Amino acid sequence: MVENNRWGNFFAHLVLIIGVALVVFPVYVAVIASTHPSGTFLRGVMPLLPGPNALENYRTVIFEGRSRAGTPPIGGMLWNSFIMAMAITIGKLSISIISAFAIVYFRFPFRIFFFWVIFLTLMLPVEVRIVPTFQVVANLGMLNSFAGLSIPLIASATATFLFRQFFMTVPEELMEAARVDGAGPMKFFKDILLPLSITNIAALFVIMFIYGWNQYLWPLLITTDPEYYTIVMGIQRMVTGGDSEPLWHLVMATVTLAALPPILVILFMQRLFVKGLTETEK
Amino acid sequence: MQTKRSTFSNKWLPYALLAPQVIITLIFFVWPASQALIQSVYRQGDAFGIRPPTFVGFRNFMLLFEDALYLNSLKVTLIFSVGTTLLSMSVALLFAVMVNRMIRSRDSYTTFLVWPYAIAPAIAGVLWWFIFNPNIGILPYVLQGVGYNWNHRSSSNDAMILIIIAAAWKQISYNFLFFLAGLQSIPHSLIEAAAIDGASRMKRFWTIVFPLLSPITFFLMVVNIVYAMFDTFGVIHATTEGGPAQATNILVYKVFRDGFVNLNIGSSAAQSVILMGIVIVLTVVQFRYIERRVNY
Structure with a gap:
């Protein structure tokens, strides 16, 4: 680098960290949502912290599917x-x-x-x-x-x-x-x-x-x-x-x-x- | 077109080697494309074979350009591709410039920024659709706080913003990698010389770095427009399905709807032919650029 600018570097890191957070956010939300029971999504706002139902949800989608809605496992x-x-x-x-x-x-x-x-x-x-x-x-x-x-x-x-x-x-x-x-x-x-x-x-x-x-x-x-x-x-x-x-x-x-x-x-x-x-x- | 100085001589082997690729191309590319050309100048017969297809010349095309829905679709496609390209490229350029300043952390930031490339457009659509869900989504909740009532099911603008964000998000990785490669190939001496002459960081970026990036910027613009026009079918189909009120019915989605749902084969074929024309123009532009870059 031509000059070393402490505040510039700090600013660049800040932009990148916010940027990475925004880029990762949609997938983070998806992973979190996949660990909650269905009741969580009836009202209010979507959760941002993990819930207790991860194993059960993944077991349901992988092995059972939802026959009623026509989606196979x-x-x-x-x-x-x-x-x-x-x-x-x-x-x-x-x-x-x-x-x-x-x-x-x-x-x-x-x-x-x-x-x-x-x-x-x-x-x-x-x-x-x-x-x-x-x-x-x-x-x-x-x-x-x-x-x-x-x-x-x-x-x-x-x-x-x-x-x-x-x-x-x-x-x-x-x-x-x-x-x-x-x-x-x-x-x-x-x-x-x-x-x-x-x-x-x-x-x-x-x-x-x-x-x-x-x-x-x-x-x-x-x-x-x-x-x-x-x-x-x-x-x-x-x-x-x-x-x-x-x-x-x-x-x-x-x-x-x-x-x-x-x-x-x-x-x-x-x-x-x-x-x-x-x-x-x- | 060149080959090697010395080549193998064999009468039938080269044809045998080319055969699989050429046969697949002829059956699944050239034949359907010529079918589209033929269908586009016919009015289809009825399903019972009572009325045979009739030759109508350019009538299918003329009808299209009188059709308010098609003109609307053109406009929507234009807004969508320009919006997606601008958003995705400017964010990617910002990230690339920042990452390029880093020394030790460059690779870790890159890792975090490249993986959205792996996400299918349809999945990108569903992810943002969830985040923007008017009932439980987090962003409408935040927007409510500042007094904006988000609803992509009734507001055309909201729906357009949603699909632009979803489509641009997935494309950031791609643009980022190319911008970063471009930044790294700029000779350091140029930037140092400008710094010695007292040019500020901003000035150096706009007068040296940005112009030197222009070949890559141009290339990415074409790639992004092609992406937004043709690869984003999944984003639309999995979320808005062209609605509300045709607000997100881009050309590719309309070809699909008219061909498979409304079963209007003649009109769909004419639309296909127009799309092929657009792709050919964009491909030629892209190749002209590659020729020019050799001089650069």
């Missing part, structure tokens, strides 16, 4: 979300790493054309073409299935670009050496390129997992069978089902459980997360 929904997020992540990573490999390490007719076809996916988010995409998936008989939940979201231009950028920086000599030693393209890919890409794969894994876990509109459209509900869309059914006030203690227990896995991923892999985030956008 969320244990199953958490599992569905996990399967969907993993399928999307692994699917995206595998198809984009092999297509980046093809684009960088081969010269073949229509290479540029294929590159542009992949690029198109950047411009067409699900949200802008929901009705026709839904019709395609319905015609293929993929409604209410894990295939329908994950496969249409697997194509990813960003991951392909990132791998392409990375492959361009891999020294030419590695490939020439591999060729001199008689290694074919797939052997080179498996034994040299993949091990070199591990950090990039891990960074993208974090981003893609969060993306997959947080999918909302897509599962909402193609699942009508509670068997395939995912947790993030399940919350909406709990909140807006019926005219009465939602059962806040159960809703907030569900919210906490739904937000926990991606938050843990970010906290434990912060370095990879930051790398993935800042590099995929370049």
Whole structure:
């Protein structure tokens, strides 16, 4: 720093502490609300200190659900979300790493054309073409299935670009050496390129997992069978089902459980997360 | 577009490697998008197949721009995206500047500020909806104290403020990380030189730091507008559902309502086509920026 300003630093800490408090506040309130019995929410103002019902609330939402309001136990929904997020992540990573490999390490007719076809996916988010995409998936008989939940979201231009950028920086000599030693393209890919890409794969894994876990509109459209509900869309059914006030203690227990896995991923892999985030956008 | 100097030669392997990605793109991206284009110029047939779909040219689009509800949705989307972008970016910039002054505590503050990125927009919506709940929410209780009667179920303004706060809150982490990276790449010598010339801290920020951040600011602006326009479906659907009185019915939500609830396929397709146009323009703008940044 240019000058050391004691009051300036104090002020900066103050701003940050208030800022962090504001950023954390909504989640704090949710966790607190999930520990109270339902009676707390009938009148007055929401509690700000923990209540006695934590275990019971979490047991109710995970194992029993509320059959009357049509929300299944969320244990199953958490599992569905996990399967969907993993399928999307692994699917995206595998198809984009092999297509980046093809684009960088081969010269073949229509290479540029294929590159542009992949690029198109950047411009067409699900949200802008929901009705026709839904019709395609319905015609293929993929409604209410894990295939329908994950496969249409697997194509990813960003991951392909990132791998392409990375492959361009891999020294030419590695490939020439591999060729001199008689290694074919797939052997080179498996034994040299993949091990070199591990950090990039891990960074993208974090981003893609969060993306997959947080999918909302897509599962909402193609699942009508509670068997395939995912947790993030399940919350909406709990909140807006019926005219009465939602059962806040159960809703907030569900919210906490739904937000926990991606938050843990970010906290434990912060370095990879930051790398993935800042590099995929370049 | 470049490849490596030397490449593998194999007739069919590259196609096999590209096949999964290209097939998925064609089936789930290109085909539905072309369907949307086609549907947008037809008037749909009836459900019994008595009246076949008829070609109507640009009528669906013209009807849209005469429709007060659609024009309202455009206005609402504009207010919502500008509000979300401004709020989220200014708060994130403030945090980034403050964190950038810290030495030992930088990483701990960063940890506390990045995790909201993990929260799904729908969940962010539900969280703020709870806090702002007119019966038991803490903020309406506080606002009552200063004489403001908060009710996002009847007041359009309150509903708009609610969804802007929820959408901006989730996006702060993202903007913060990019601003912090940008601040750390500013050469220290520039700031020191200005300090020696007697420029105050505020002056240094507005005349040196802020202009040098402008490429990142511009980039984030585009990303945030795209986020607010397309990724915030969950915020709206899980909370206000476009109400009260259409006050939060943004374009993406309207496409969904008209297509799936009101079953007006032609109009929904025309709206999809307009949205695709907006995304394409924003993507091109974003890529122009990346090209320019190379020179910077």
